[in-house]
Amino acid sequence: MSDALAECLSRMERLIEALEETRDTPARTLARTLLDSCLDLHGLALARVLTIASSGAEGGRLLAAFAADDYVSAALLLHGLHPEEPEARLRRAIAGLRETWGASIDLLDVSHAVARVSLRLPDEGADRATARREIERTLTEAAPDLDSIIIEDRAPAAPSLAE
């Protein structure tokens, strides 16, 4: 067994012992639930990895199939191992959003884990608030590894104030 793996396993063992012995029951329950969720995430992803890997795809196609799967993608994102940069994921999501909402939406830039997006919704049609929420949700799902996605809403021209 490699040193790094042995060290990781013994650290987990020590921490589990410490949690079993702690008198702080709520903290132990929280730690157990968190670990359980974490195991779920990796378990679901690994199951999908095995299924996808047994499909016979190789090389770049295999990697693309991994990236396209929600579960595998989530695990890769969590570890900073996703083959696509946040910028590429956002661009793809934005292309889809343009079609769905008829919105003028552009990625301005991505830097220091912050993306800036400009948005101009059509004047009529779907409820603006709903559209905004859906657009935010889609962008966040596409790049959950960013600290923040700033959406600059370019409202239609304001009516004259001189009336």
Added chain:
Amino acid sequence: MTIGWVSRIRRFVADDGRAERCELCGAALDAAHRHVMEPHSRRILCACEACIRASAGGPLRVIVPATLALADFTLPDDLWDSLQIPIDLAFLLESGEERRPLAIYPSPAGGIESVLSEDAWSALAAANPILFDMTPDVEALLVDRRGAGRYFRVSIDRCYALIGLVRARWEGLSGGARLWDEVERFFASLSEAPEQGLFVHG
């Protein structure tokens, strides 16, 4: 799904409970420390005094925590309506070298930026010359039109404290009573001495 679940887990894991660190040089920081803003990303960074001194004249903007209630501020309804801000709580400020007027308002998904028309901003500043004194990027006008109308000149850290509060506590369709109680406490804290309010975290 909240903004950046991956980012959130990574931060939780990285927070080992030790003293906070300067995000520019890594030096350990006192609990009460100052902050700078990186104007391009609008990120607020914890900074040590040495880095704050060294960044004078550079792109980073030093945030001076401050709040000032503006008793005589006037914002007519038609002007407010023309800004098209969907909720009665927002920050207005000028951004960047070009002093682009901007509104930022809290939402369950975090701060939402909305570009303001130059005309609307000019009309507002003409009626309220104090807006000319505000430093772009790091100072904002806090507008609360839920009741009779309250206006404050605040440093940008306050904006992000309120935005963080709304994002963290929002429940259901309208936010929930607990959230709005917390928002009231936030407004009460604005009247406290600014020196005590180095809050930006959370």
